[in-house]
Amino acid sequence: MTTSAVQVDKYRSHLDGEEEKNTKWRFGGPPNYDIVNKLFEEGRTQVWPSGSLEEKVQNLVKTWEMEVFHKTCFDDYKSLDPKRYTFSLNGRKPVTLEEKRKLGGGYNTFMQTSLPVKFRAYDPDKETVDSAHVAFSTAFPRGFALEVLQVYSGPPVIVYKFRHWGYMEGPFKGHSPTGELVELFGMSIFEVDKDMKIVKVEFFLNGGELLGGLMKGAALDGTTTDVAPSCPFLKGTG
Numbered sequence: 001m002t003t004s005a006v007q008v009d010k011y012r013s014h015l016d017g018e019e020e021k022n023t024k025w026r027f028g029g030p031p032n033y034d035i036v037n038k039l040f041e042e043g044r045t046q047v048w049p050s051g052s053l054e055e056k057v058q059n060l061v062k063t064w065e066m067e068v069f070h071k072t073c074f075d076d077y078k079s080l081d082p083k084r085y086t087f088s089l090n091g092r093k094p095v096t097l098e099e100k101r102k103l104g105g106g107y108n109t110f111m112q113t114s115l116p117v118k119f120r121a122y123d124p125d126k127e128t129v130d131s132a133h134v135a136f137s138t139a140f141p142r143g144f145a146l147e148v149l150q151v152y153s154g155p156p157v158i159v160y161k162f163r164h165w166g167y168m169e170g171p172f173k174g175h176s177p178t179g180e181l182v183e184l185f186g187m188s189i190f191e192v193d194k195d196m197k198i199v200k201v202e203f204f205l206n207g208g209e210l211l212g213g214l215m216k217g218a219a220l221d222g223t224t225t226d227v228a229p230s231c232p233f234l235k236g237t238g
Contacts, residue, residue, distance in 0.1 A: 009033050011040075012063045014078040024073040031070050036143025043165060044147045057160055058148040060190070064198060065146070069106050069133075080198035087201045094200070105129040107136050111207045121211050122173060135173060139214055140166035140182075149185075158190040168214055175217040182213030 009015050015030050023030070048054040063079045074082040074097050086094035089112050095103065103109055108124040111132075117123060127135070136144065144166040152159040164184040170177050186205030190198050 009037070011037065011059050012066050013059070014063060014067060019078075020076075023071060023076045026070050026072050031066065033066075033143075036145055039142045039166065040145040040147065043145060045163070046147055046149060048148070053154050054148055054151050057151050057154075057158055057190075058146075060158075060196075060198075061148065061160075061162070061188075062146060064190075064201075069129075078197075081193060084193075084199040085201070086199075087203075089203050090205070091202075094202075101129075104132060107132040110203065110205065111211075113207060121215055122207075138170040139168050139172035139177070141170050142167060155192045155196065156194075158192065159187070160190075161185070161187050164210075168217070171217070171220060172214040174220050175215045176220050178217045180213070180216070182210065184210045 008017075012033065014020065020030065025031075046054070048058065060079065067077050067079050071077060082097055085097055087097075087100050087109065088094040089110060092112065100109055103112065104124055104127055106129040108127050108129065111122055111124040113120060113124065117125075122135075124132070144164055147163050149161045149163055152161070162185070164186075166182055168178050168180055168182050184205060186203060188204070189200075189202040191200035193199050
């Protein structure tokens with residue numbers, strides 16, 4: 001699949017065009033979000049008016065998710081200020097981009113836990129950004145869609161409620177697919193500068209809510225569930 005097949009994404013900025021010609025992409029080229037966009041449009045509960053604050057926040061979050069996962073060079077980020085940016089989960093100490101990368105990035109950032117290792121259904125300390133992506137992309141072959149449910153305050157401090165969802169149509173960590181809807185709800189705070197670049201992110205969510213939905217299926221005896229996606233360009237979050 002060549003990058004020339006990628007069209008303008010109506011929900012995300014900084015995906016293509018002249019400004020991205022030198023961007024370093026995790027999978028060699030920009031991702032294609034057609035599949036997860038279809039899931040989003042079919043399953044969203046809110047349709048925000050064009051130009052509304054809610055639409056702008058939703059698109060900012062989708063762009064941010066795309067950049068922090070798919071762009072491997074911090075200097076290529078355009079939705080955030082890489083020199084000032086910090087991230088924190090559930091009130092933990094904020095981390096920089098470099099520290100976030102050491103945590104494994106991607107899904108691992110959101111699955112940090114204080115549970116003892118023996119009680120962890122999913123252990124982010126043992127996963128890499130790539131192994132985590134394979135695990136969740138396999139479980140959600142149509143992607144893990146995101147919508148903003150409500151915006152409580154606008155910039156410079158944006159507070160919003162979100163919903164992530166997908167259908168477990170593939171195995172996850174030794175559990176068979178159920179085909180059921182899996183949802184994750186949470187709150188987030190984005191602080192932006194005068195140029196609308198993100199400088200601080202805080203998320204408040206229950207990762208167990210997501211894992212509970214993914215581990216309802218029967219155990220798969222002696223089988224390997226971490227099957228790499230056939231085309232990483234087609235796999236999306238948000």
